[in-house]
Amino acid sequence: MAPLIDPFARPISYLRVSVTDRCDFRCTYCMAEHMQFLPKKDLLTLEELDRLCSTFVRLGVEKLRITGGEPLVRRDIMTFFKAMSRHLETGALRELTLTTNGSQLARFAADLAAVGVRRVNVSLDTLDAAKFQAITRWGRLPQVMEGIAAATAAGLRVKINAVALKGFNEDELFPLLDWCAGEGHDLTFIEVMPMGEMGEELRLDQYWPLKVLRARLAERFTLTDLAERTGGPARYVRVEETGQKIGFITPLTHNFCESCNRVRVTCTGELFMCLGQEDNADLRAPLRASGDDAALEDAIRAAIARKPKGHDFDYSRQKVAGQMTRHMSHTGG
Ligand code: SAM
Numbered sequence: 001m002a003p004l005i006d007p008f009a010r011p012i013s014y015l016r017v018s019v020t021d022r023c024d025f026r027c028t029y030c031m032a033e034h035m036q037f038l039p040k041k042d043l044l045t046l047e048e049l050d051r052l053c054s055t056f057v058r059l060g061v062e063k064l065r066i067t068g069g070e071p072l073v074r075r076d077i078m079t080f081f082k083a084m085s086r087h088l089e090t091g092a093l094r095e096l097t098l099t100t101n102g103s104q105l106a107r108f109a110a111d112l113a114a115v116g117v118r119r120v121n122v123s124l125d126t127l128d129a130a131k132f133q134a135i136t137r138w139g140r141l142p143q144v145m146e147g148i149a150a151a152t153a154a155g156l157r158v159k160i161n162a163v164a165l166k167g168f169n170e171d172e173l174f175p176l177l178d179w180c181a182g183e184g185h186d187l188t189f190i191e192v193m194p195m196g197e198m199g200e201e202l203r204l205d206q207y208w209p210l211k212v213l214r215a216r217l218a219e220r221f222t223l224t225d226l227a228e229r230t231g232g233p234a235r236y237v238r239v240e241e242t243g244q245k246i247g248f249i250t251p252l253t254h255n256f257c258e259s260c261n262r263v264r265v266t267c268t269g270e271l272f273m274c275l276g277q278e279d280n281a282d283l284r285a286p287l288r289a290s291g292d293d294a295a296l297e298d299a300i301r302a303a304i305a306r307k308p309k310g311h312d313f314d315y316s317r318q319k320v321a322g323q324m325t326r327h328m329s330h331t332g333g
């Protein structure tokens, strides 16, 4: 079967799927406090998610990341992970992973490890319980810490993702680094993105460019750029003094679009070919129109044929250009 190759000769080998728009947190940069969630009938069922992901795997996707909303609050989500593990067993899928806020990891870490998940990304912006509560609105730090410990105990590698927020976690740069080094977790910083309808000013106020963060790190440590590329917006450095690997995700720069190997599907089955563009394809209609996957496959191929070259986010003029009205929880970060 012909693999998925986009018009810029980029093979599509990485799929990120949001399995729910719901979440048990309300992070200020991600959601409004009172969110209107989608009616259940609009969401893909677990069976539909299975057909969708399996079709992508047949078309050459080798890495599947489950996200949300909070993926572990979706009812019976382990049934879906278990189903996906069959693609790991055949070797078609090289990696099955998830991005989580960690709140439910204590419950699920062992089950995830048992179905073949090897690594999890846990989002954690601060180690201070009061600040954690302020930024997540509904989250409790000890619960997440327990989840992370459970993941480690289950043999999962943990990567911490921290959104870099000016005036919020600037002062925790080194404490976060030290904690991750002590626990053996990789650490990646994410630049805050202009998603959702939270006023421009607020987002610009929060914008802590990773260039600045990196310069701060370099004052204390020797940083060596690593050649490692993931096809995504992450760049890695090694901290020579600790041996730690630190990632920087700078979605606002264009330096990663050329090697983009990924697409995203929302929990309602919209396929977004680029995180920063509105164009999308409805995969739910072909999924529901027939039990055979031919129409679904055609819809996927037609969409990949329009994958754009890159996105238009731009903070450089001190005004958010290319701003998306979607929330991150909708597309799945
Ligand atoms: N609930 C899970 C979690 O928090 O990890 C998965 C979904 S969440 C939308 C995925 C990632 O997106 C998280 O690491 C979160 O910090 C990040 N994120 C959400 N809104 C963002 C924004 N406006 N800018 C940058 N990253 C954002």
Ligand code: SF4
Binding pocket: 023, 024, 025, 026, 027, 030, 031, 068, 069, 070, 101, 123, 136, 328, 329
């Ligand atoms: Fe929930 Fe993750 Fe969004 Fe926070 S970033 S509100 S945990 S989906």
